[in-house]
Amino acid sequence: MEYLIDFMLILALVLGLACLGLRRVSQCVWAAALQGIVTGILLLIVHDEVEIGLIVVVASSIVVKGLLVPWFLTRTIKTGRVEVEVEPYIGFNLSLVIGGLAFGAALWLAIALTLPFEIESELIIPVSLATAFIGLLTIVSRRKAITQVAGFLILENGIFMFGLVLVAALPTLVEMGVLLDLFAAVFVMGVTIHNINRAFDHIDTSRLNQLHDKLPSRRWRMPRNGARQREAVQNDQADS
């Protein structure tokens, strides 16, 4: 059983890294969705006893993260005629290197932070923290709003995987609430993306830059320009 858990964890990590390396927006969305399914299955494997509540959480998590969310996002990509390229701020190879380094850092962190109790697999904490970091990296290093939502999903998957160490402490009701909120968040984000696409004809968040503090820096420069102009005028007069 432990090998299976480790295998699934590594699979989830690879899917997260894949999203950093994939060049098409829709591929990245599907990588995040598959990762969602993997984390759902992980929850089922980690539990010793299978109860009704657990099955409901696992099933709804797979349906929500693996089917509903990617279906909704790919539909937004299609109806919005979003260009397929991811367009990163940080290149694909560099992103992958950073992702790998993050896993290394997470391994070190997992050794430093000892858990007060036994868990199913030593890999849960490093993989979950690294996945959460990969999600954050995807959000900050990608221009397209859809890719950012995929990054948000990966971040949530990472946190969800961390929740695997807490099988005893977290009641089903809370897990359901978390899942419902996640879905609602992605849904609201999707609707907003749809609106952004309709209003701006793009979903490039680097071009969402109308709102900022209009600080009077230009006003400070003006006198200097004025002085220079006066100088120029005086020079002209002197020349003539």
Added chain:
Amino acid sequence: MIVALLAVPLIGAVLAFVMPWERPQRAILVAAASAHLALVIASIIEPPGSLLDGWLRADDLGLYVLLITSVLFWVAAVYAVGYLQREASDPRSDWVDGGLFSNAPQGVFTGYLLLFLAAMTLVTVVHHLGLLWVGVEATTLTSAPLIYFHRHHRSLEATWKYLLVGSVGIALALLGTFFIAVSATSGDGTAVPMVLEDLIAAADSLDTTWLHAGFLFLLVGYGTKMGLAPLHTWLPDAHSEAPSLVSALMSGALLNTAFLGILRAYQIVGATGDSAFASQLLIAFGLISMFVATVFMLLQNDFKRILAYSSVEHMGIVALAVGIGGSASSGAMFHVMNHSLAKGLLFLIAGNALAFYRSTSVRGARGMLKVLPVSATLWLIGFLAITGTPPFGTFFSEFIVLQAIFESGRNVVAVAYLLMLALIFTAMTAVVLRMVQGTPLIATTSRVREPLSSVVPPALLAIGVLVSGFYLPPTIRTLMDNAAVLIEIGG
């Protein structure tokens, strides 16, 4: 009783969503807000019992925040009646870039307002850390559509930033919640329930490393929502683009509920008796927020954005005060109330100014005293209140905090605190006086009629923040003191 507190806004929201006519929608909004306020007052007089194994419980800290929320919501609801009446529903021209835009349907707007109230109520009455997270996330999701009421580019951009930054912040708070759950699990696999009272009772058995890591993540996560710098980036955009009554609610109510999330974690850390780490974090975040707010306020030309940065400043003051502890805790609680009243007042008046001048720039909104005399007077009162001028309540709360900082021996912090308050005073003076005085750029010969619904609600808030400086009803005073005791650590 707790069920009724949650059910009233929820039922109101459903009714507002299905109601096809606009007039009854507004009636539902005010009726639900009034019923909610009545229920809150009733539960303060007669505290309701806990539900669901203590998951839902109305303690004094929660009730205090809930009271502020409910009062402000009621005022905003009354203001909304007139505001929505005057808002044309057909497409009109955008004053910034000239494009056409229309509003969201009013039923949707009122419905989300009530859902927002329900979500904030949930945050105040919930004592299970997991469910608390669900509530805070729900406040983000229900308030995002409110920012996008005016359907134009800028509000959409603000909504997206709010959603993404807020959701990422809250995701980190979930990780923090999980960390606390780890600290509550012992070696044999048994776990203390994630209910606040149980965690406080079992504080000695919690693993401090994980608890501190959990507090840090909760502070960063909920701090994003609360607007603590440097995590405040969504706040000026959202506050400046949302309709003014929504800005008033976000600033005066939403930020407090996010802060409540941090306070819950702080209560647990405090119970372990090893809270120096958490206190220092709060002090640091508080000072950074005040500093960032000062810098951006000094250079600000936009009167809604300066109010938004002022919220960052005041949340900084409150975080700083809670971190200092001792008598500053009661100062913090008092300040939360004063800030909500004063900021609600200012945002509602900013809405009046914006409706008349169609500009958020200070330069474009000159001569308020000539055209909007009542609003201009209230704007001045609000400015004096928010900058902590005596005899307003804010003066006393800021003074209590200052005294406590000196008592704790942190003289450098006290000097920085005073200096920043003084700089912010000058920044606000420049903005407010330039708006109140002068001649309006818009060619109007006479003053315009100011409808009662646009000046009476803010006037009520002005009276509130003025009276709180002299007198608080004994029930509210007890509630506030008890709330302060709950978060008072060290000193």
